[in-house]
Amino acid sequence: MTKLLPVPVTTLPRVQDRMTFLYLEHCVVHREDGALTAKDERGIIHVPAASLLTVLLGPGTSISHQAMSLLGECGTTAIWVGENSVRYYAHGRSLASSTRLLLEQASRVSSPQKRLRVARQMYCMRFKNEDVSGLTMQQLRGREGARIRAVYRDNSKRTGIPWGRRDYHPDDFDASDPINKALSAAHAALYGVVHSVIVALGCSPGLGFVHTGHERSFVYDIADLYKADTTIPIAFDVAAEEMEDLTGTTRRRVRDKVFELKIIETAVRDIHQLLGTEEMEDLSVNVVSLWDYQHQQVAGGSNYAFTMDDDPPW
Template sequence: MAVPGARPPDLPDLVRAQDRLTFIYLEKCSIHREANAITATEERGVMRIPAASLGALLLGPGTTVTQQAMLLMAESGSTVVWVGEEGVRYYAHGRSLSHSSRLLEAQARLMSNQSSRLRVAREMYAMRFPGEDTSGLTIQQLRGREGSRIRRAYRDHSNRTGVPWSRRDYDVAVFEASDPVNQALSAANTSLYGVVHSVIVALGCSPGLGFVHTGHARSFVYDIADLYKAELTIPLAFDLAAEAPFDIGSAARRALRDQFRGGAFLDRCVRDIRRLLLPDDGEEDATSGENIVYLWDGAQQNVAGATAYGTDG
């Protein structure tokens, strides 16, 4: 019996997560499908977006989206994230690009054992402290060293740009209530979270199984995003606050998008996640592989699914 509807593309036909555009933020527009492109229509005209090469589509207030547009995004393995005004609040996201559960199983195995969880946490901190040995530090010592590093980063960029800084202070309900640096940080970090989230779900990992962060549905998103903040969003926020653009939230998203485009960020993010979860797998594409379901056979063994086992009694 034929399955109704358009046939989804095969996984090898899709653009790999690390080769995609990072994100596009849309608000106050109608989103439709035209062939294999997403169209965003508003008073200034129509913009066409290639769905198959997009990592994350961030939908802000005033957006309406058709079923066919969502179908195309799902077929393309692109993540759709519903966000609040200025991209500050997160509401929901879309699907995974990968059919394989190898990375997810590795993530669950490493996170559920205290020794391996600490080992991954140490590796995460080591990625932020190049040249330093973190192997003998406790999680409390690592957390304290990271706090000192971030405070130093804020202080250094404040001195560099001449923009005053006191502390990280923001209200998710009132974006304009915080100072320009905090506004830029909120907008840039939210965009960073959306892109990292899109990579995590594209690889088939769980956003909620964190190693340093815990207890939140996006704990692993915050883990991975923290690898890049001191390099990306913190200096960007101070630079923008010094320039004082009319709409600092929009300027932060555009500037971060430009940095992502030039720095092959998706490729780096994929490599970092694979390095943390499957360090012995080399450069194998974690989203590749056939769409096969196995049956657990005890210990570390699997057997083929869709097979009748046993004999008729």
Template sequence: MVNRDSNAITATDERGTVHIPAASVGVLLLGPGTTVTHQAIALLSDSGSTVVWVGERGVRYYAHGSSLARTSRLIEAQAEAVSNQRSRLRVARTMYEMRFPGEDVSGLTMQQLRGREGARIRRVYRENSERASVEWTRRDYDIDDFEDGDPINQALSAANSALYGVVHSVIVALGCSPALGFIHTGHHRSFVYDVADLYKAELTIPVAFDVASDCELEVGAETRRALRDALHDGKLLQRCARDVQRLLLDPEQVGENEDDLFDVDIVSLWDGRDGAVSGGTSYGGEW
């Protein structure tokens, strides 16, 4: 049970009640079985915090409250970059560059980049197949029939689904749009798939092969638990937040004035000549 006591959020379970100052809460993740009161949500909103409804230990995303961001800087940068072919290609190349450290991909077309990525992922599958002694042919699954796949394809689907939930939570907490993707397009989670693909080779694929190596396990549930444990230290959340900013902001802006994303609450007015002018001002004198 999550409730409110004056200016504190209270969390109550069988061990007792803990008081948490609302101003110290950035994001409150509500897992399965949690009950939250209207007063608690109102206090979090007043404190500039947000709430995300998630699966166990955050490996599923269901819904979220207001974004943590108090400026539109990231989503404006995302919309601007995705709306221009040159900048969209730049971001897409950066995503592939993050998967090929030390390699120059600046001159490759999207078709060439997709080919390189396909070859890399096939190699990762083969290496994990040999490591875990799990037979591998190809990625083969029916999105509407999970049980139709073999154990390794079931494990991969379960692990990827859990990863999408974590990445989705980070994206909405930062105030970005999950729909405006650079490599994926046309889906309400396109940007989620873009960012999640950065981590599959080192995270979901090894976990899936480890689970599939034991035929006695209930593959779907065990995979979700295994990935939950792998993500429990929270390092992926921090890394994902940094990567999203790296993709959308100019290099000199990354890591600089990060608090401005969350602490500034200023409304400006758009101006075609000057970019933006101060809000809350009467401009009648100009006439």
């Protein structure tokens, strides 16, 4: 058996330069050199793993150890999802080897003042040319609620699809009407992309600024920045066309819109902006440091043992 060498990390595309996602179901996923293969009764497809941001693994999917090894080497996030990709189960490793962004995220979410500033920044990204600097969280939520109702109302008028309210049944997808099914499928696809960006950058999906208490709180925070331009109009369009494959059509259109609007690149930029960090990625850096109360951190990989008669090594 030929030994497959790891993909050199310095040759990998940056997060913002990758394609959106690949959804797979009822197939066997394996590896052939640097390509991911998916096989079913219709044949085999080959996809360059390093070009993908995420692979959504749906029901009936079997994936080999070598395929997962390839995804890990390429920093491509594998997400296990339910039927039609509307339920998240688990995800694999990401591209990041540094906790720089994660530490900044934890610092800002742990301070009420910093957290409110980030929340205001998020709303500023949606309320163009509006001053929200003096608004409380309650006022921000009220303004966002009015804005999103207007978005639904405008799309309903544009497409002729009646709109009442968001009606989502997590345990019974088919219990919703077509527009709510399309919205669920569209949002789930967007969540998968945003989730992958977040973990690829080394941030925590669970440390949200507006949303809280859920393992994907930050995912919902970031995804909400783009719904009005992506998932909501797409869902209304698909529902209006009465497509037979409603969820599949919705998912593919979200994929294309994410690529068209460069949502991945935008999300990377927005996350860096919200966390006050520069957009720089050195994927070859893999340094372990030790925390120190006075110096914040000291170099790892050293023996700091000393006797009482010696001066401390720092």
